[in-house]
Amino acid sequence: MRIFSLLFFIPFVLLKNNCSFSFKNDVSALSFVYPVGTVIEDDHEKIILMYQNKKQLLSVFLWDPITKKAQKALSQCYTPAGVVSLSDKCGFSFIDNDCLRIKKINKRSPFTIHLYGPYDITIIHWIDNETCYFGAMEMGHEVLFCATTLGQLYRLTTKISCDYLYPSKIDDEIFCVIRQNERQKQSFSFASFYFEPLIVQDDDEQSIIFEKDPKNYKELFIFPHNTTPIFLCMESKQEGYCVCYHQNDVKQDYIIFTYSMLKKQAQEWVLQDLFCFKLPRHLITHEKPHCEGNSLYESIFPLLPKKIGDVIYFSSLENNESNQEYSNLYAYQCSGACISLLNFATDQRSLLFSPCRFSSGCVYYGYSCYEELFEYYDEQGEYFFELPQAQC
Helix, strand or coil: CEECCCCCCCCCCCEECCCCCCCCCCCCCCEEEEEEEEEEECCEEEEEEEEECCCCCEEEEEEECCCCEEEECCCCCCCCEEEEECCCCCEEEEEECCEEEEEECCCCCCEEECCCCCECCCCCEECCCCEEEEEEEECCEEEEEEEECCCCEEECCCCCCEEEEEEEEECCEEEEEEEEEECCEEEEEEEEEECCEEEEEECCEEEEEECCCCCCCEEEEECCCCEEEEEEEECCCCEEEEEEEEHHHECCCEEEEEEEEEEEECCEEEEEEEEEEEEEHHHHCCCCCCCCCCCCCCCCHHHCCEEECCEEEEEEEEECCCCCEEEEEEEEECCCCEEEEEECCCCCCCEECCCCEEECCEEECCEEECCCCCCCCCCCCCEECCCCEEEC
C-alpha cells in the first residue's frame, strides 16, 4: 500500500507501508482516530475505525454508535492500510505489505489474495464481493488492474508511455487521470475507456472480470498547466469531483488544495472550482523536518473531502485568536454553494478529520489528540469510546 507523499511534489509517489518512522517518546506525539467505513453485524451497523497510536502503529476497531463500545477487528500482527468496506458490508478489505486481505465479520482471521505481478497497490474499489479494481505499479508505470477473490488478475491498461491514476468506475466505463511524462515535464488529462465484462465459472461460483484486451482510452479534458490532480471520484458519466493543487500552493508549513467539479456540458467537459482547503504539510508528507514524528501513516487519504448527498464535508487549517493553528470541520452545500463551520478544533483535539460516515442520521468524524486511546477494556474485551458527531 502506497501512501501519499509530496516529497518531490509528484502525486502519489508514495512510501510503502513497511517504511520506518522516527518516534520521540514525549508529550508532543499525536495519536489519530478516524472512521473509514461501515459494516453490518447481526443486522446492526457498526463503524470501522482506524487508530494510529503515538508509536505510528495501526489498529482497526469496530465501533457501535449505540452502545459507544469498540472491539478490536484485527490482530496486531497486521499493518492495515487502505481499509475499505466490502460491497454488502459483510466485512472489509485492507492492504498489508502489498497483499490484499479480506476480513469477514463472522470469521476470526482475514484471508489473503495473492496478486502476483503488480506492486505498490493503491486503494481497492469493490464492484461486488468477489471482484475489485485498483491501480498499482508494473515495470515502473502506474497500471490499472481488475482482480477476483479467486486470485485471477487482469490488466486493464497496457500503454507504457503514460500512467493511469485514480480509477473510478461508472457502469461500463472507467474514468481516470492520465499522466504523461515528456521531456522532464508532466501533463495531466481526464480520460475514460470502456470494457466488456465476462463471466468466469470456478467451482460453481461466478465472478465478473474484465476482458484481457483493454480498449483505447478517450481523452476528455486536459488539466491546466501546473495543476496536479491527486484524487478523482465520479458520480455519473456526466459529473465527478477531483482534488488538485498548484506548485505555488505548496508553502513552508501547509499546502492549499482545490476541490473541483468536473462536469459535461453539451459535448465538452469543464472544470469548476468549488472551494479551497488547507492542510498541515507535516501530516501528509514524510519530509524532515516537517513530519516531526507526527505524520499520518495514510497521509492525505483520511483527510480527503467526503460528499454525502448534497453536502461535502472537509477539514481545513485555520488560525485561532491566539494565532495557533487548528484544523476545523466544514460543510459545503452544493445546492447553495455556501460553506458553514461544523465544529471547532480544540487544544485537546487539534485536528478534525474530514472523512465522515453517515450513520443513524449523524455525521461521525475523527480527530487527533495527545493521549493514547483504547488502553482500557472491560471483561468482554470492549473499549468504551465516544466518537464526535455533527448533525447533518
